[in-house]
Amino acid sequence: MTTQSTVIKVPGEAAAESSSGAGRAGGADRRRSEGVVLNVFSHGFLALWAIMIVLPLIWLVLGSFKTDAQIGGSALSWPSNWHLDAFGRAWDKGIGGYFANTLVVLVFSVPLTMLFGSMAAYVLARYPFKGNRAVYYFFVSGAMFPVFLALVPLFFMVKRFDMLNTYQGLILVYIAYSMPFTIFFMHSFFRTLPTAVYEAAVIDGASDTRIFFQVMLPMAKPGLISVGIFNVLGQWNQYILPAVLMQPQSSSDPERYMLTQGLIQLQQQMGYETDLPVLFAGATIAIIPMLAVYLSFQRQIQAGLTSATLK
Protein backbone atom coordinates (compact mmCIF):
# COMPACT_ATOMS: atom_id res chain seq x y z
CA MET A 1 0.00 0.00 0.00
CA THR A 2 2.88 2.40 0.64
CA THR A 3 4.06 2.43 -2.94
CA GLN A 4 0.51 2.88 -4.10
CA SER A 5 -0.15 5.93 -2.02
CA THR A 6 3.20 7.58 -2.70
CA VAL A 7 2.61 7.36 -6.41
CA ILE A 8 -0.86 8.80 -6.15
CA LYS A 9 0.32 11.65 -4.01
CA VAL A 10 2.74 13.08 -6.58
CA PRO A 11 1.35 16.60 -6.60
CA GLY A 12 -0.33 18.02 -9.64
CA GLU A 13 0.18 14.83 -11.54
CA ALA A 14 -3.14 14.40 -13.07
CA ALA A 15 -5.00 17.59 -13.56
CA ALA A 16 -7.13 17.67 -16.61
CA GLU A 17 -5.37 18.56 -19.77
CA SER A 18 -7.05 21.87 -20.08
CA SER A 19 -8.46 22.73 -23.45
CA SER A 20 -7.23 26.29 -23.07
CA GLY A 21 -3.69 25.00 -22.58
CA ALA A 22 -2.59 25.57 -26.17
CA GLY A 23 -0.25 28.32 -25.04
CA ARG A 24 1.29 26.07 -22.39
CA ALA A 25 2.19 23.19 -24.64
CA GLY A 26 5.14 22.16 -22.49
CA GLY A 27 3.02 21.85 -19.36
CA ALA A 28 0.39 19.92 -21.22
CA ASP A 29 3.01 17.48 -22.50
CA ARG A 30 4.33 16.88 -19.04
CA ARG A 31 0.86 16.34 -17.79
CA ARG A 32 0.02 13.98 -20.58
CA SER A 33 3.03 11.79 -19.87
CA GLU A 34 2.10 11.72 -16.19
CA GLY A 35 -1.38 10.73 -17.20
CA VAL A 36 0.10 7.82 -19.13
CA VAL A 37 2.19 6.76 -16.12
CA LEU A 38 -0.86 6.87 -13.90
CA ASN A 39 -2.86 5.03 -16.50
CA VAL A 40 -0.31 2.21 -16.69
CA PHE A 41 -0.10 2.19 -12.92
CA SER A 42 -3.84 1.95 -12.38
CA HIS A 43 -4.22 -0.67 -15.07
CA GLY A 44 -1.40 -2.63 -13.44
CA PHE A 45 -3.09 -2.82 -10.07
CA LEU A 46 -6.53 -3.36 -11.49
CA ALA A 47 -5.28 -6.14 -13.74
CA LEU A 48 -3.41 -7.79 -10.85
CA TRP A 49 -6.54 -8.08 -8.73
CA ALA A 50 -8.56 -9.22 -11.74
CA ILE A 51 -6.04 -12.03 -12.26
CA MET A 52 -6.26 -12.93 -8.59
CA ILE A 53 -9.97 -13.44 -9.06
CA VAL A 54 -10.05 -15.21 -12.42
CA LEU A 55 -6.99 -17.44 -12.08
CA PRO A 56 -8.08 -19.48 -9.04
CA LEU A 57 -11.50 -20.05 -10.61
CA ILE A 58 -9.99 -21.29 -13.89
CA TRP A 59 -7.58 -23.44 -11.91
CA LEU A 60 -10.51 -24.97 -10.03
CA VAL A 61 -12.33 -25.82 -13.28
CA LEU A 62 -9.15 -27.33 -14.75
CA GLY A 63 -8.84 -29.49 -11.64
CA SER A 64 -12.02 -31.35 -12.55
CA PHE A 65 -10.26 -32.72 -15.65
CA LYS A 66 -7.11 -33.82 -13.81
CA THR A 67 -6.53 -37.12 -12.05
CA ASP A 68 -6.26 -37.30 -8.28
CA ALA A 69 -2.52 -37.95 -8.60
CA GLN A 70 -2.06 -34.89 -10.81
CA ILE A 71 -3.94 -32.67 -8.34
CA GLY A 72 -1.81 -33.93 -5.46
CA GLY A 73 1.39 -33.79 -7.50
CA SER A 74 1.68 -30.20 -8.60
CA ALA A 75 -0.79 -27.35 -8.67
CA LEU A 76 0.63 -26.17 -11.97
CA SER A 77 0.04 -29.44 -13.84
CA TRP A 78 -2.09 -29.38 -16.94
CA PRO A 79 -4.90 -31.92 -17.46
CA SER A 80 -3.64 -34.73 -19.70
CA ASN A 81 -7.07 -35.57 -21.06
CA TRP A 82 -10.39 -33.79 -21.12
CA HIS A 83 -12.67 -36.55 -19.90
CA LEU A 84 -15.87 -35.48 -18.26
CA ASP A 85 -16.16 -38.50 -15.98
CA ALA A 86 -15.35 -36.56 -12.79
CA PHE A 87 -18.51 -34.57 -13.47
CA GLY A 88 -20.43 -37.83 -13.85
CA ARG A 89 -19.08 -39.11 -10.54
CA ALA A 90 -19.91 -35.80 -8.83
CA TRP A 91 -23.44 -36.11 -10.16
CA ASP A 92 -23.66 -39.68 -8.84
CA LYS A 93 -22.45 -38.46 -5.46
CA GLY A 94 -25.66 -36.45 -5.30
CA ILE A 95 -24.76 -33.00 -6.62
CA GLY A 96 -27.66 -33.22 -9.09
CA GLY A 97 -30.05 -34.05 -6.28
CA TYR A 98 -28.76 -31.24 -4.06
CA PHE A 99 -29.23 -28.89 -6.95
CA ALA A 100 -32.83 -30.01 -7.39
CA ASN A 101 -33.50 -29.72 -3.62
CA THR A 102 -32.26 -26.14 -3.59
CA LEU A 103 -34.43 -25.31 -6.59
CA VAL A 104 -37.54 -26.85 -4.98
CA VAL A 105 -37.04 -24.76 -1.85
CA LEU A 106 -36.36 -21.50 -3.69
CA VAL A 107 -39.26 -21.89 -6.11
CA PHE A 108 -41.54 -21.52 -3.09
CA SER A 109 -39.51 -19.48 -0.64
CA VAL A 110 -38.54 -16.56 -2.89
CA PRO A 111 -42.01 -15.74 -4.33
CA LEU A 112 -43.59 -16.15 -0.89
CA THR A 113 -40.91 -13.95 0.68
CA MET A 114 -41.65 -11.28 -1.89
CA LEU A 115 -45.41 -11.59 -1.44
CA PHE A 116 -45.46 -11.48 2.35
CA GLY A 117 -42.69 -8.89 2.51
CA SER A 118 -44.44 -6.54 0.08
CA MET A 119 -47.82 -6.98 1.77
CA ALA A 120 -46.45 -6.04 5.17
CA ALA A 121 -44.26 -3.26 3.77
CA TYR A 122 -47.16 -1.78 1.81
CA VAL A 123 -49.52 -1.66 4.76
CA LEU A 124 -46.81 -0.20 6.99
CA ALA A 125 -45.79 2.38 4.41
CA ARG A 126 -49.22 3.62 3.31
CA TYR A 127 -51.73 3.05 6.11
CA PRO A 128 -51.34 5.07 9.30
CA PHE A 129 -52.67 3.13 12.27
CA LYS A 130 -51.91 2.92 15.94
CA GLY A 131 -48.71 0.96 16.51
CA ASN A 132 -47.57 1.24 12.89
CA ARG A 133 -44.07 2.39 13.82
CA ALA A 134 -43.78 -0.30 16.49
CA VAL A 135 -44.64 -3.06 14.01
CA TYR A 136 -42.18 -1.61 11.50
CA TYR A 137 -39.32 -1.58 13.99
CA PHE A 138 -40.33 -5.02 15.21
CA PHE A 139 -39.67 -6.31 11.70
CA VAL A 140 -36.64 -4.22 10.80
CA SER A 141 -34.71 -4.80 14.02
CA GLY A 142 -34.27 -8.45 13.01
CA ALA A 143 -31.74 -7.42 10.36
CA MET A 144 -29.31 -6.44 13.12
CA PHE A 145 -29.13 -9.79 14.87
CA PRO A 146 -26.81 -12.61 13.87
CA VAL A 147 -28.70 -15.81 12.98
CA PHE A 148 -26.59 -17.64 15.56
CA LEU A 149 -28.38 -16.08 18.39
CA ALA A 150 -31.60 -17.86 17.44
CA LEU A 151 -30.09 -21.12 16.26
CA VAL A 152 -30.52 -23.31 19.32
CA PRO A 153 -34.19 -22.54 20.06
CA LEU A 154 -34.98 -22.36 16.32
CA PHE A 155 -33.88 -25.98 15.95
CA PHE A 156 -36.30 -27.07 18.68
CA MET A 157 -39.07 -24.85 17.36
CA VAL A 158 -38.87 -26.49 13.93
CA LYS A 159 -38.61 -29.86 15.64
CA ARG A 160 -41.82 -29.17 17.57
CA PHE A 161 -43.61 -28.59 14.27
CA ASP A 162 -42.15 -31.91 13.10
CA MET A 163 -40.57 -30.11 10.18
CA LEU A 164 -36.86 -30.91 10.60
CA ASN A 165 -35.41 -32.11 7.29
CA THR A 166 -38.51 -31.09 5.34
CA TYR A 167 -38.78 -28.64 2.48
CA GLN A 168 -41.74 -26.82 4.01
CA GLY A 169 -39.83 -26.28 7.25
CA LEU A 170 -36.85 -24.72 5.50
CA ILE A 171 -39.13 -22.67 3.22
CA LEU A 172 -40.96 -21.15 6.20
CA VAL A 173 -37.69 -20.40 8.00
CA TYR A 174 -36.19 -18.79 4.89
CA ILE A 175 -39.26 -16.59 4.48
CA ALA A 176 -39.18 -15.54 8.13
CA TYR A 177 -35.47 -14.66 8.07
CA SER A 178 -35.81 -12.70 4.82
CA MET A 179 -38.62 -10.52 6.23
CA PRO A 180 -36.52 -7.78 7.90
CA PHE A 181 -34.60 -6.82 4.83
CA THR A 182 -37.44 -7.26 2.34
CA ILE A 183 -39.78 -5.13 4.45
CA PHE A 184 -37.11 -2.53 5.11
CA PHE A 185 -36.41 -2.11 1.42
CA MET A 186 -39.96 -2.34 0.06
CA HIS A 187 -41.20 0.02 2.77
CA SER A 188 -38.96 2.80 1.51
CA PHE A 189 -39.99 1.94 -2.05
CA PHE A 190 -43.75 2.07 -1.45
CA ARG A 191 -43.35 5.43 0.27
CA THR A 192 -42.03 6.96 -2.94
CA LEU A 193 -45.02 5.89 -5.05
CA PRO A 194 -47.41 8.77 -5.85
CA THR A 195 -50.59 9.07 -3.76
CA ALA A 196 -52.58 10.38 -6.72
CA VAL A 197 -52.69 6.94 -8.34
CA TYR A 198 -54.11 5.44 -5.16
CA GLU A 199 -56.78 8.14 -4.92
CA ALA A 200 -57.77 7.66 -8.55
CA ALA A 201 -58.15 3.92 -7.96
CA VAL A 202 -60.29 4.54 -4.86
CA ILE A 203 -62.57 6.85 -6.86
CA ASP A 204 -62.87 4.09 -9.46
CA GLY A 205 -64.21 1.92 -6.65
CA ALA A 206 -61.29 -0.52 -6.37
CA SER A 207 -60.87 -2.28 -3.02
CA ASP A 208 -57.64 -1.91 -1.06
CA THR A 209 -56.65 -5.46 -1.89
CA ARG A 210 -57.22 -4.92 -5.58
CA ILE A 211 -55.31 -1.64 -5.54
CA PHE A 212 -52.36 -3.44 -3.97
CA PHE A 213 -52.23 -6.32 -6.45
CA GLN A 214 -53.24 -4.51 -9.63
CA VAL A 215 -51.87 -0.99 -9.16
CA MET A 216 -49.18 -0.82 -6.48
CA LEU A 217 -47.30 -4.09 -7.05
CA PRO A 218 -46.83 -3.44 -10.79
CA MET A 219 -45.59 0.07 -10.00
CA ALA A 220 -43.11 -1.34 -7.48
CA LYS A 221 -41.55 -3.65 -10.05
CA PRO A 222 -38.02 -2.10 -10.02
CA GLY A 223 -37.90 -2.44 -6.24
CA LEU A 224 -39.23 -5.99 -6.38
CA ILE A 225 -36.49 -6.96 -8.85
CA SER A 226 -33.76 -5.53 -6.61
CA VAL A 227 -34.96 -7.28 -3.46
CA GLY A 228 -35.78 -10.39 -5.47
CA ILE A 229 -32.20 -10.72 -6.66
CA PHE A 230 -30.98 -10.09 -3.14
CA ASN A 231 -33.23 -12.81 -1.76
CA VAL A 232 -32.46 -15.36 -4.50
CA LEU A 233 -28.72 -15.04 -3.92
CA GLY A 234 -29.06 -14.91 -0.15
CA GLN A 235 -31.25 -17.99 0.07
CA TRP A 236 -29.38 -19.93 -2.63
CA ASN A 237 -26.09 -19.38 -0.80
CA GLN A 238 -27.44 -19.94 2.71
CA TYR A 239 -25.49 -22.56 4.62
CA ILE A 240 -25.99 -22.31 8.37
CA LEU A 241 -29.77 -22.71 8.43
CA PRO A 242 -29.88 -25.87 6.27
CA ALA A 243 -26.79 -27.25 8.05
CA VAL A 244 -28.76 -27.25 11.30
CA LEU A 245 -32.31 -27.86 10.04
CA MET A 246 -31.80 -30.28 7.14
CA GLN A 247 -30.16 -33.31 8.72
CA PRO A 248 -31.84 -36.74 8.26
CA GLN A 249 -33.78 -37.47 11.45
CA SER A 250 -33.65 -41.27 11.26
CA SER A 251 -32.05 -43.96 9.13
CA SER A 252 -35.17 -44.11 6.93
CA ASP A 253 -35.28 -40.33 6.52
CA PRO A 254 -33.76 -39.48 3.12
CA GLU A 255 -31.06 -36.85 2.67
CA ARG A 256 -32.48 -33.53 1.49
CA TYR A 257 -29.31 -31.47 1.46
CA MET A 258 -29.07 -28.05 -0.12
CA LEU A 259 -26.33 -27.51 -2.69
CA THR A 260 -24.08 -25.63 -0.24
CA GLN A 261 -24.42 -28.41 2.33
CA GLY A 262 -23.79 -31.04 -0.34
CA LEU A 263 -20.58 -29.35 -1.44
CA ILE A 264 -19.22 -29.21 2.08
CA GLN A 265 -20.18 -32.86 2.57
CA LEU A 266 -18.39 -33.73 -0.69
CA GLN A 267 -15.33 -31.85 0.54
CA GLN A 268 -15.23 -33.96 3.68
CA GLN A 269 -15.84 -37.25 1.81
CA MET A 270 -13.36 -36.69 -0.99
CA GLY A 271 -10.58 -35.99 1.48
CA TYR A 272 -10.90 -39.60 2.67
CA GLU A 273 -11.73 -41.22 -0.66
CA THR A 274 -8.85 -39.49 -2.44
CA ASP A 275 -10.94 -38.48 -5.41
CA LEU A 276 -10.39 -34.73 -5.51
CA PRO A 277 -11.38 -34.32 -9.18
CA VAL A 278 -14.94 -35.08 -8.04
CA LEU A 279 -14.80 -32.24 -5.51
CA PHE A 280 -13.46 -29.83 -8.14
CA ALA A 281 -16.12 -30.98 -10.59
CA GLY A 282 -18.82 -30.57 -7.94
CA ALA A 283 -17.68 -27.01 -7.22
CA THR A 284 -17.57 -26.30 -10.96
CA ILE A 285 -21.14 -27.56 -11.33
CA ALA A 286 -22.13 -25.17 -8.53
CA ILE A 287 -20.26 -22.23 -10.07
CA ILE A 288 -21.41 -22.53 -13.69
CA PRO A 289 -25.09 -21.66 -13.21
CA MET A 290 -24.09 -18.71 -11.02
CA LEU A 291 -21.70 -17.55 -13.73
CA ALA A 292 -24.36 -17.91 -16.44
CA VAL A 293 -26.98 -16.05 -14.41
CA TYR A 294 -24.45 -13.41 -13.41
CA LEU A 295 -23.25 -12.73 -16.94
CA SER A 296 -26.80 -12.50 -18.30
CA PHE A 297 -28.11 -10.24 -15.54
CA GLN A 298 -24.93 -8.65 -14.20
CA ARG A 299 -26.17 -5.09 -14.66
CA GLN A 300 -29.35 -5.79 -12.68
CA ILE A 301 -27.51 -7.87 -10.08
CA GLN A 302 -24.92 -5.18 -9.40
CA ALA A 303 -27.53 -2.46 -9.29
CA GLY A 304 -29.92 -4.59 -7.24
CA LEU A 305 -27.45 -5.75 -4.63
CA THR A 306 -25.76 -2.41 -4.12
CA SER A 307 -28.96 -0.37 -4.04
CA ALA A 308 -30.42 -2.94 -1.66
CA THR A 309 -27.52 -2.29 0.71
CA LEU A 310 -27.56 1.48 0.39
CA LYS A 311 -31.25 2.03 1.07
Add this chain to the structure above:
Amino acid sequence: MSHAAQGRGKAGFITGFLIAPIALYLTFVIWPYVQTFGYSFTNWSGQSPVFDFVGLDNYAALLEDEVFRGALWHNLLLLVFVPVITILLALFFAFMVNAGGRSGAGGVQGVSGSRLYKVVYFFPQVLSLAILAVLFGAIYRSDEGGLLNGFLIKTGLVDPQHPIEWLNEPNFVLWCLLFVVVWHGVGFYLVLFSAAMQSVPKDIYEAALLDGAGRAQTFFKVTLPLLWDSVQTSAVYLGIAAMDMFVLVSTMTSGQFGGGPDHHSEVMATVLMRNFLYFGKSGYACAMGVVMLVLTMILSVITLRATRRERIEF
Protein backbone atom coordinates in the same frame (compact mmCIF):
# COMPACT_ATOMS: atom_id res chain seq x y z
CA MET B 1 -59.78 -11.13 1.68
CA SER B 2 -61.34 -8.37 -0.39
CA HIS B 3 -64.72 -9.15 1.17
CA ALA B 4 -63.26 -8.80 4.61
CA ALA B 5 -61.63 -5.55 3.65
CA GLN B 6 -64.89 -4.12 2.37
CA GLY B 7 -66.91 -5.49 5.24
CA ARG B 8 -64.80 -4.40 8.14
CA GLY B 9 -63.06 -1.54 6.42
CA LYS B 10 -59.43 -0.61 6.69
CA ALA B 11 -58.76 -2.46 9.94
CA GLY B 12 -59.68 -5.77 8.35
CA PHE B 13 -57.49 -5.09 5.36
CA ILE B 14 -54.52 -4.07 7.48
CA THR B 15 -54.86 -7.12 9.72
CA GLY B 16 -55.29 -9.41 6.73
CA PHE B 17 -52.08 -8.20 5.14
CA LEU B 18 -50.03 -8.26 8.34
CA ILE B 19 -51.17 -11.48 9.96
CA ALA B 20 -49.15 -14.02 7.96
CA PRO B 21 -45.83 -12.10 7.94
CA ILE B 22 -46.12 -11.34 11.65
CA ALA B 23 -47.01 -14.92 12.55
CA LEU B 24 -44.04 -16.35 10.62
CA TYR B 25 -41.63 -13.75 11.90
CA LEU B 26 -42.75 -14.13 15.48
CA THR B 27 -42.55 -17.93 15.41
CA PHE B 28 -39.21 -18.44 13.69
CA VAL B 29 -37.26 -15.28 14.45
CA ILE B 30 -38.42 -13.29 17.47
CA TRP B 31 -39.49 -16.13 19.75
CA PRO B 32 -36.22 -18.08 19.31
CA TYR B 33 -34.29 -14.89 20.07
CA VAL B 34 -36.32 -14.38 23.24
CA GLN B 35 -35.88 -18.02 24.21
CA THR B 36 -32.12 -17.73 23.79
CA PHE B 37 -32.12 -15.13 26.55
CA GLY B 38 -34.17 -17.42 28.75
CA TYR B 39 -32.12 -20.56 28.14
CA SER B 40 -28.88 -18.68 28.75
CA PHE B 41 -29.78 -18.68 32.46
CA THR B 42 -30.26 -22.48 32.59
CA ASN B 43 -28.16 -25.61 32.41
CA TRP B 44 -30.32 -27.03 29.61
CA SER B 45 -28.57 -29.79 27.66
CA GLY B 46 -30.76 -29.52 24.59
CA GLN B 47 -31.70 -33.20 24.72
CA SER B 48 -33.68 -33.61 27.91
CA PRO B 49 -36.75 -31.50 28.59
CA VAL B 50 -35.65 -30.89 32.20
CA PHE B 51 -33.30 -28.13 33.18
CA ASP B 52 -32.53 -25.95 36.18
CA PHE B 53 -32.29 -22.23 36.50
CA VAL B 54 -28.64 -21.44 37.21
CA GLY B 55 -28.70 -17.66 37.19
CA LEU B 56 -25.59 -16.07 35.76
CA ASP B 57 -23.46 -19.23 36.06
CA ASN B 58 -23.14 -19.61 32.29
CA TYR B 59 -21.93 -16.04 31.93
CA ALA B 60 -19.46 -16.50 34.77
CA ALA B 61 -18.20 -19.68 33.11
CA LEU B 62 -17.78 -17.78 29.84
CA LEU B 63 -15.39 -15.36 31.51
CA GLU B 64 -13.27 -18.32 32.62
CA ASP B 65 -13.43 -20.11 29.28
CA GLU B 66 -10.01 -19.78 27.64
CA VAL B 67 -11.29 -21.06 24.29
CA PHE B 68 -14.12 -18.55 24.22
CA ARG B 69 -11.85 -15.68 25.22
CA GLY B 70 -9.45 -16.62 22.42
CA ALA B 71 -12.36 -16.76 19.98
CA LEU B 72 -13.53 -13.34 21.16
CA TRP B 73 -10.06 -11.93 20.56
CA HIS B 74 -10.00 -13.38 17.02
CA ASN B 75 -13.40 -11.86 16.29
CA LEU B 76 -12.15 -8.48 17.47
CA LEU B 77 -9.05 -8.75 15.25
CA LEU B 78 -11.25 -9.61 12.28
CA LEU B 79 -13.61 -6.84 13.23
CA VAL B 80 -10.83 -4.30 12.83
CA PHE B 81 -9.00 -5.73 9.84
CA VAL B 82 -11.83 -7.01 7.63
CA PRO B 83 -13.58 -3.63 7.26
CA VAL B 84 -10.38 -1.59 7.09
CA ILE B 85 -8.63 -3.70 4.44
CA THR B 86 -11.74 -4.31 2.37
CA ILE B 87 -12.84 -0.66 2.38
CA LEU B 88 -9.36 0.69 1.62
CA LEU B 89 -8.86 -1.71 -1.29
CA ALA B 90 -12.36 -1.08 -2.62
CA LEU B 91 -11.94 2.70 -2.39
CA PHE B 92 -8.57 2.51 -4.09
CA PHE B 93 -9.90 0.35 -6.92
CA ALA B 94 -13.06 2.42 -7.25
CA PHE B 95 -11.00 5.57 -7.59
CA MET B 96 -8.72 3.90 -10.14
CA VAL B 97 -11.68 2.63 -12.14
CA ASN B 98 -13.47 5.95 -12.07
CA ALA B 99 -10.63 8.46 -12.13
CA GLY B 100 -7.42 6.57 -12.89
CA GLY B 101 -7.63 6.96 -16.65
CA ARG B 102 -6.00 9.32 -19.05
CA SER B 103 -6.94 12.93 -18.49
CA GLY B 104 -9.02 14.14 -21.36
CA ALA B 105 -10.64 17.36 -22.35
CA GLY B 106 -13.61 16.54 -20.12
CA GLY B 107 -11.54 16.20 -16.96
CA VAL B 108 -10.42 13.09 -15.13
CA GLN B 109 -11.83 9.90 -16.60
CA GLY B 110 -12.11 6.27 -15.67
CA VAL B 111 -9.67 3.73 -17.09
CA SER B 112 -10.63 2.07 -20.32
CA GLY B 113 -12.33 -1.24 -19.74
CA SER B 114 -13.67 -0.07 -16.38
CA ARG B 115 -16.89 -1.97 -16.99
CA LEU B 116 -14.96 -5.19 -17.48
CA TYR B 117 -13.09 -4.68 -14.23
CA LYS B 118 -16.34 -4.15 -12.36
CA VAL B 119 -17.85 -7.31 -13.88
CA VAL B 120 -14.83 -9.42 -12.89
CA TYR B 121 -14.35 -7.93 -9.42
CA PHE B 122 -17.97 -8.34 -8.46
CA PHE B 123 -18.28 -11.99 -9.45
CA PRO B 124 -17.03 -13.59 -6.17
CA GLN B 125 -19.97 -11.91 -4.43
CA VAL B 126 -22.50 -14.21 -6.12
CA LEU B 127 -20.60 -17.37 -5.09
CA SER B 128 -21.67 -19.13 -1.92
CA LEU B 129 -19.33 -19.38 1.04
CA ALA B 130 -19.42 -23.15 0.53
CA ILE B 131 -17.86 -22.74 -2.91
CA LEU B 132 -15.27 -20.37 -1.43
CA ALA B 133 -14.46 -22.93 1.24
CA VAL B 134 -13.82 -25.62 -1.38
CA LEU B 135 -11.84 -23.26 -3.63
CA PHE B 136 -9.62 -21.81 -0.93
CA GLY B 137 -9.27 -25.13 0.81
CA ALA B 138 -7.60 -26.29 -2.40
CA ILE B 139 -5.57 -23.10 -2.82
CA TYR B 140 -4.16 -23.31 0.73
CA ARG B 141 -3.34 -27.04 0.48
CA SER B 142 -0.29 -27.89 2.53
CA ASP B 143 1.69 -29.53 -0.29
CA GLU B 144 2.72 -28.72 -3.84
CA GLY B 145 -0.83 -29.53 -4.98
CA GLY B 146 -2.09 -26.30 -3.44
CA LEU B 147 -2.16 -23.35 -5.83
CA LEU B 148 -0.28 -21.05 -3.47
CA ASN B 149 2.42 -23.56 -2.53
CA GLY B 150 2.72 -24.79 -6.12
CA PHE B 151 3.26 -21.26 -7.30
CA LEU B 152 5.73 -20.37 -4.54
CA ILE B 153 7.71 -23.57 -5.12
CA LYS B 154 7.85 -22.94 -8.87
CA THR B 155 9.24 -19.45 -8.31
CA GLY B 156 11.74 -20.81 -5.79
CA LEU B 157 10.40 -18.83 -2.84
CA VAL B 158 9.53 -21.95 -0.89
CA ASP B 159 11.55 -25.10 -0.38
CA PRO B 160 9.70 -28.02 -2.08
CA GLN B 161 10.61 -30.21 0.91
CA HIS B 162 8.92 -27.87 3.38
CA PRO B 163 5.86 -26.30 1.82
CA ILE B 164 3.91 -23.91 4.02
CA GLU B 165 0.94 -25.47 5.83
CA TRP B 166 -1.17 -22.35 5.50
CA LEU B 167 -4.22 -23.52 7.41
CA ASN B 168 -2.21 -25.50 9.96
CA GLU B 169 0.20 -22.73 10.83
CA PRO B 170 -0.98 -21.04 14.06
CA ASN B 171 0.33 -17.66 12.92
CA PHE B 172 -1.10 -17.78 9.40
CA VAL B 173 -4.47 -19.43 9.66
CA LEU B 174 -6.51 -16.40 10.70
CA TRP B 175 -4.93 -14.20 8.03
CA CYS B 176 -5.58 -16.82 5.36
CA LEU B 177 -9.26 -16.76 6.33
CA LEU B 178 -9.24 -12.98 6.36
CA PHE B 179 -7.94 -12.92 2.81
CA VAL B 180 -10.88 -15.08 1.68
CA VAL B 181 -13.32 -12.55 3.13
CA VAL B 182 -11.50 -9.66 1.46
CA TRP B 183 -11.33 -11.52 -1.88
CA HIS B 184 -15.05 -12.13 -1.64
CA GLY B 185 -16.04 -8.60 -0.66
CA VAL B 186 -13.81 -6.09 -2.45
CA GLY B 187 -15.73 -6.22 -5.75
CA PHE B 188 -19.04 -5.60 -4.07
CA TYR B 189 -17.81 -2.52 -2.25
CA LEU B 190 -15.98 -1.34 -5.37
CA VAL B 191 -19.28 -1.31 -7.24
CA LEU B 192 -21.01 0.30 -4.27
CA PHE B 193 -18.45 3.11 -4.03
CA SER B 194 -18.39 3.52 -7.82
CA ALA B 195 -22.12 4.07 -7.86
CA ALA B 196 -21.75 6.64 -5.11
CA MET B 197 -18.86 8.36 -6.92
CA GLN B 198 -20.85 8.57 -10.11
CA SER B 199 -23.78 10.15 -8.33
CA VAL B 200 -21.52 13.07 -7.36
CA PRO B 201 -22.23 15.83 -9.89
CA LYS B 202 -19.46 16.30 -12.45
CA ASP B 203 -19.21 20.04 -11.87
CA ILE B 204 -17.91 19.51 -8.33
CA TYR B 205 -14.90 17.70 -9.82
CA GLU B 206 -14.52 20.28 -12.53
CA ALA B 207 -14.52 23.05 -9.96
CA ALA B 208 -11.84 21.23 -7.95
CA LEU B 209 -9.74 20.80 -11.09
CA LEU B 210 -10.11 24.44 -12.03
CA ASP B 211 -8.88 25.33 -8.55
CA GLY B 212 -5.77 23.30 -9.33
CA ALA B 213 -6.44 20.26 -7.16
CA GLY B 214 -4.45 17.14 -8.03
CA ARG B 215 -5.96 13.72 -8.23
CA ALA B 216 -4.97 12.76 -4.71
CA GLN B 217 -6.31 16.02 -3.32
CA THR B 218 -9.51 15.55 -5.28
CA PHE B 219 -9.88 12.13 -3.73
CA PHE B 220 -9.27 13.09 -0.11
CA LYS B 221 -10.92 16.50 -0.14
CA VAL B 222 -13.83 15.93 -2.51
CA THR B 223 -14.61 12.29 -3.22
CA LEU B 224 -14.11 10.76 0.22
CA PRO B 225 -16.26 13.25 2.17
CA LEU B 226 -19.04 12.82 -0.36
CA LEU B 227 -18.80 9.03 -0.05
CA TRP B 228 -18.79 9.02 3.73
CA ASP B 229 -22.32 7.64 4.08
CA SER B 230 -21.52 4.60 1.96
CA VAL B 231 -18.24 4.00 3.77
CA GLN B 232 -20.07 4.07 7.08
CA THR B 233 -22.74 1.61 5.94
CA SER B 234 -20.04 -0.67 4.53
CA ALA B 235 -18.14 -0.67 7.81
CA VAL B 236 -21.24 -1.84 9.67
CA TYR B 237 -21.99 -4.61 7.15
CA LEU B 238 -18.39 -5.83 7.10
CA GLY B 239 -18.28 -5.68 10.89
CA ILE B 240 -21.33 -7.94 11.14
CA ALA B 241 -19.70 -10.34 8.63
CA ALA B 242 -16.52 -10.38 10.75
CA MET B 243 -18.54 -11.32 13.83
CA ASP B 244 -19.91 -14.36 11.99
CA MET B 245 -17.20 -16.23 10.01
CA PHE B 246 -18.80 -19.55 10.93
CA VAL B 247 -18.95 -21.11 7.45
CA LEU B 248 -15.35 -20.44 6.49
CA VAL B 249 -13.82 -21.36 9.83
CA SER B 250 -15.90 -24.51 10.36
CA THR B 251 -15.25 -25.87 6.86
CA MET B 252 -11.67 -24.82 6.19
CA THR B 253 -9.87 -25.43 9.47
CA SER B 254 -9.27 -28.58 11.47
CA GLY B 255 -11.29 -29.75 14.46
CA GLN B 256 -14.96 -30.39 15.22
CA PHE B 257 -16.63 -27.31 13.67
CA GLY B 258 -13.15 -26.01 12.87
CA GLY B 259 -11.12 -23.62 14.95
CA GLY B 260 -7.84 -25.49 14.68
CA PRO B 261 -4.90 -25.78 14.88
CA ASP B 262 -5.18 -25.71 18.65
CA HIS B 263 -7.93 -23.03 18.65
CA HIS B 264 -5.84 -20.56 16.67
CA SER B 265 -8.68 -19.84 14.24
CA GLU B 266 -11.50 -20.18 16.75
CA VAL B 267 -14.32 -17.64 16.50
CA MET B 268 -17.31 -17.25 18.82
CA ALA B 269 -19.68 -18.84 16.31
CA THR B 270 -17.70 -22.08 16.09
CA VAL B 271 -17.42 -22.35 19.89
CA LEU B 272 -21.16 -21.79 20.12
CA MET B 273 -21.97 -24.50 17.60
CA ARG B 274 -19.59 -26.99 19.19
CA ASN B 275 -21.15 -26.48 22.60
CA PHE B 276 -24.65 -26.76 21.17
CA LEU B 277 -24.34 -29.73 18.80
CA TYR B 278 -21.29 -31.60 20.08
CA PHE B 279 -20.99 -31.05 23.83
CA GLY B 280 -24.76 -30.83 24.39
CA LYS B 281 -24.42 -27.63 26.43
CA SER B 282 -27.30 -25.69 24.93
CA GLY B 283 -27.77 -23.29 27.84
CA TYR B 284 -24.11 -22.36 27.71
CA ALA B 285 -24.29 -21.95 23.91
CA CYS B 286 -27.24 -19.59 24.36
CA ALA B 287 -25.19 -17.43 26.74
CA MET B 288 -22.57 -17.12 23.99
CA GLY B 289 -25.31 -16.10 21.56
CA VAL B 290 -26.39 -13.33 23.94
CA VAL B 291 -22.82 -12.08 24.24
CA MET B 292 -22.51 -12.03 20.45
CA LEU B 293 -25.75 -10.08 20.13
CA VAL B 294 -24.76 -7.49 22.69
CA LEU B 295 -21.34 -7.06 21.08
CA THR B 296 -22.83 -6.69 17.60
CA MET B 297 -25.24 -4.03 18.80
CA ILE B 298 -22.59 -2.11 20.72
CA LEU B 299 -20.23 -2.21 17.76
CA SER B 300 -22.84 -1.05 15.27
CA VAL B 301 -23.68 1.90 17.49
CA ILE B 302 -19.99 2.73 18.04
CA THR B 303 -19.24 2.56 14.32
CA LEU B 304 -22.15 4.82 13.46
CA ARG B 305 -21.27 7.25 16.24
CA ALA B 306 -17.52 7.32 15.75
CA THR B 307 -17.72 7.83 12.01
CA ARG B 308 -20.52 10.36 12.15
CA ARG B 309 -19.87 13.49 10.19
CA GLU B 310 -22.01 16.21 8.91
CA ARG B 311 -23.92 14.96 5.94
CA ILE B 312 -23.09 16.80 2.75
CA GLU B 313 -26.02 17.48 0.51
CA PHE B 314 -25.43 17.67 -3.21
